[in-house]
Amino acid sequence: MIVCLLAVLLAALLAGHRAVPNVHGFGSLLDSATPLLGLGVPLLGLAALLRRSRRALAAVLLPTVVWAALYGGAWLPPAGGAGPAAIRVASQNLRSGNPDPAATVDPLAGSGADLIALQEVDDDDRVDAALRQRYPHRAAVSTVALWSRWPIRDSTGVDTALGWTRALRAVVAAPGGDLVVYVVHLGSARAGHTATRDETLAALASTVRHDHAPRLVVLGDLNTAPTDRVFVPLTRLLRDAQADAGQGFGFTWPAELPVTRPDHVLYRGLTPTAAGVLRTPDSDHRAVTASFR
Incomplete structure (x- = not known):
């Protein structure tokens, strides 16, 4: 009974x-x-x-x-679009105080990503030295940054109601035309304390809602699992690359034994061909990757 x-x-x-x-x-x-x-x-x-x-x-x-x-x-086997990928992206929360951020980003560059989004960047020099040869174009604000193989035509900080700027919007001259890229680190969420995260997610959703770019990706640590009810405003606007072209839950945190996925690749105006998770050293998050055509 x-x-x-x-x-x-x-x-x-x-x-x-x-x-x-x-x-x-x-x-x-x-x-x-x-x-x-x-x-x-x-x-x-x-x-x-x-x-x-x-x-x-x-x-x-x-x-x-x-x-x-x-x-x-x-x-089930992923149902991503067929054909070769034209755009490959990766996103990684480096972890503040990372003793060797260059070692963390090396697998990202090795994955063949064209765009690398990073959060909790507190040592630009070492990261830039590791990436600049393959990624000569860079945009950064506060502790978030984007490295690109292709020219970045414009970039600006994005207000997510956090009290300080921890997101950016960049226009990348990608194959097939301009691609708008958001690199975002939303407010933290703890048991019993999600109000700040919820406010920052609502602010990001509002910004994306008013952004009329036909091709757009959001990369970053959103401190929100895809099953969380507060994630719905974003899923009404954007698709989830892991859900559309990955396999499994794509958990990324904590890195040693992931039980949830706060790290995301969200998109519109593109067709995903693959998505997944990449283990990297010295961070408490695993990285997320996706390919599009």
Whole structure:
């Protein structure tokens, strides 16, 4: 009986997690952790087997089906567009105080990325020395920066209501025409303290909504999981490269054992051909990558 009850509760939580009130950010935290609730399914299945209960096993099918309907598609072969990639991007939170940022960015350059977006850059000289030969064009504001193989025709800081500028907008002369690139590091979110993050995400969504560039990508650490209800304003405006052309959840944090994905490549006006995650040294985040045509 207990296993059946827990199975029904788990299925209800999976299906209705966004109905849980977002008091002190609890609902947002639950949204972010929802994909991991699937770990409860094998535990309940094991309990049902130990009890030798067919009724309990049948009950465990309910959360299994709900989880598969919500997240099983992430593990299917990616449905990215066919054809060679024309634009490759990578984004990395370097980690403030990184002892060797040059070592962190080296795998990004080695991935063949044409554009590299970085957050928590507090040692421009070492990073620039590692990248400038392959990426001669650079735009930076505060602790976010963009390195590009192609000319950057314009760049400006972007106000995300953080109190200090921690985002930029650049116009890159990419193949096929101008590409608008946002490099963003939104406000931090902690258990019970998501208000700053929520305000910065709403500000970014408003900025993107009023940006009429036909080809646009947002790269960065948004401190928001794609399953979080506060992420919806952005998903109404942009597509998620990992969801469209990657495989799996694409978790990036913490780097040693990722359990969530605050790092994103969002886009419009392009066709993704691939997306994924790249392990890099000396950072507490893994990098995200994507290719487009």
